[in-house]
Amino acid sequence: MADDEVTIERPGFGARLQAAMEAHGPLCVGIDPHPGLFDQWDLPHTPEGLERFTMSCVEAFAGTVAAVKPQSAFYEQFGSAGIAVLEKALGALREAGTLTVLDAKRGDIGSTMAAYAVAYLSDHAPLRADAVTLSPYLGYGSLRPAIDTALGTGRGVFVLALTSNPEGASVQHAGGPGASVAGGIVNAVREDNRKAARKGQLGSVGMVVGATTGSAVEHLELDLASANAPLLAPGIGAQGGTADDLRRVFGSALPHVLATSSREVLAAGPDVAALRSKALESAEGLRELLA
Template sequence: MPDAGPVVGSRSPFGERLAAAVGQRGPLCVGVDPHPSLLASWGLTDDAEGLRRFSATVLTAVADVAAALKPQVALYERHGSAGIAVLEELLAAAREANLLTIADAKRGDIGSTMAAYAQAWLGEESPLAADAVTLSPYLGFESLRPALDLAAETGRGVFVLALTSNPEGASVQHVGGDASVARRIVDAAAAENRRYAGAERGHGSVGLVVGATVGDAVQRLGLDLAAVGGPLLAPGLGAQGATPAALRETFGAAYGQVLGTSSRDILAGGPDAGGVRARAERTLAGLAG
């Protein structure tokens, strides 16, 4: 079995770095989702400057509380090149603060286009490079190969959409019963992690996105999430209705791999950084309790 790290310079594989961050701070990922309505409620303008102030406040508030920060790329893209520049600034500032970042870009394509997406979000020279990126596998898991290989090469990670909580997701992800699409994605991620060191400890760098509000779907579809060997990004805590207790029930034996993710519920504590931090600490206490 090839050993994936250290990979670039002194950087350890993403899965190892995430496990260390969770061990130090706890299993919380804070989403940075600058929706227009949220900017307005913070008294900020819906432009690049408002975006910049919002992003900086969230980073200041949670830098030593969260294990990872997850900016929603689309909400930066809507501001064009000026918004992308703010995203680059946030990613750089998070690196300086020693806070892991997950670019929530949900990229997925084939061939040279997928390779270009991989270079953008995982490439060593890219100003958009995050510690990990979310990917969509619905052109086939193997279509993600350029990103999977580049992440392993650069010590970064990926989170592949597996089981989402939006109602439309079931029409694709649940199809196939015991051989569901979701199960094939879970099995493929587990196989990918087994190629590298760390998976036997649950520290693989190929993670999955599994919605915090999927209820009993994990059990009904027979998904062995504990065998994935990597982290499980679980968005939906708080405003979307999921609780830490529900996460424990949903993930069962795999709960120790869960990175609980909350955005709106925590961000509602703004515009004061202290209010955001207090909500983040409350959410973290629930996850760790």
């Protein structure tokens, strides 16, 4: 390195997310172009309808909420035309300075996982997002290419840790209290976030923890707060998660919760102003709920 060359360390995703949550509230709005919403919004089930739906959401949420989470599957079902809409949305949100979490739940091994890392987390990928959701159930170590790429580019990941779907418990609870699969994920995330913790920053390796998982965190003896991780929390709002549920599930980790809402906010569409108003209302309600 030349004497006059300066290395500038990029701010991590966790630090950027923390700032966005402080500015806008702890809400991540999902863009889920579900067929039922196409009907509700009186849109055709076509790539053109998908683009109108998506870009209305982008217009409403950009600069309004802490993060926006497009669900990749709803775009993939339209083939290359759908992926083009997703790419356009990610680019527009990036230009607006709004953080994006691509909900793709990828999980693979070796060179395939490395390719997913390039696709979503590298600097010049057309589908790059600020963070991506990952499934660790081929072993947490299989996610290493994506985690390392994210940390190297100032991006983040959200690893599925404790989900509220009925099938999840058969895997995530296996091993029981103190030795569960979910506990192993929490421990691994803690290790990956140690550097950020030493700097007093929120880590960039987050976890997905359902807000309606009841007593599972307590039963499995999971220490969520010590992981220093952003906690992407589905289940609040239309799915019925209450303040008592949140305190029971997240405890002292409550300040790290980024709550997701899709249906409750999207039901306000298709009017852009109504969508924006509902998002602002939801974010303020969550700020009070999670205080």
